[in-house]
Amino acid sequence: MIHLLLALGLAQATDTRDLGLVAEPKNVVAQFRAAAKDAGQSGPDADLDCRPAFDDLLFCLTKRHGDEWRYATQADLAVWKLTSEQAHIEAVGSLHVVDLGARLQVQTVSGMPGQYRFSNADDGRDVAPLLKPDALAALMGGAPVVAVPAQGAVVVWKPGDAALDKVLAVGVRKIFDQASHPISPRIYRWNDGEWTVWGEAVKP
């Protein structure tokens, strides 16, 4: 998926202003810059617009271009005459309308009680569940844990069943390990007003 986003993201800045946010690992900025350099681009066209999120994650700005979502760059901000802060605020406003119940589909693990929710929308709006912890808790019937193991993939469940917790944590790890664009194997919990690391399945 990163290849698609990188390729599309390297297109010229546009005046389109349908914005979103995705979670990314910190190395995405350098990766994008390197890919841009290989494609003969540099400067604002090669710089993503990302801001620190929590743990090792960034919130990176995306923009809709036709039916596709691309990374927004500093060149886009210049065209839109927006600061990074203003653009991220505008993106949060557009994510506010995302219906988490419709976005996060109910899933079950074969042979196990309990359920989890999963989204693989890859529409540049992965961050929506992370910005609505209250709504997410209401949807899940209690404080949930959340993982963003790969681009577009969000896994949410209500922890407490040890067997299900283990299976899902391992599942998150597998998605991360096998993804073409991995984000984080860590699982996060909303705790005292911030996302903190709840756990992570590690390789034996």
Place this chain on the structure above:
Amino acid sequence: MELNLTLEQVIAFLLETPLFEDLDSAELGEVVRVMQIQRVRPEQAIFKEGDMGGAWFVIFDGEADVVKRDPFAPKRTVATLGPHACFGEMAVLDDSPRSASVVAQTEVTLFRFPSGPFQELLEESNLAAYKLIHAMARTLCVRQRQINQQLTDLIQENETDALGLRSRVGPILDASSISE
């Protein structure tokens, strides 16, 4: 204690806070510029009854009690506030002393809007600040109507009690006055 809260999370939270419902995300960005984040320990007073008001607040996380002085008790909790609740705006609107104390029940994270910078936004004719003042006025109207209704109920209750007392006590008084 440091809180890792991003601008994105602050804006997303305020978009779901009733007092801010008339503001779009860009307008929220303008008022957030004057906002501070404050962490309060359990049982710590956010402000005390009689203090001069220098800010208004929104609870981001945790719970706080609104406490009034009571001549017949050490204190009286009149309400408990949770996330998205706004308080302290009365003192900012009319520069009057705080009408009640607000005390953290749990660890509380607050968004604090200091009066000075907020007044400056109003003086700059900032639309977002005016929308907030309008929302505060609306909130105070709702509270005033609730207080009026409670007063009316209390008066009716007292009148009913007084009538009942008179109907029970009246004949005895009459009888005793006759026997005298």
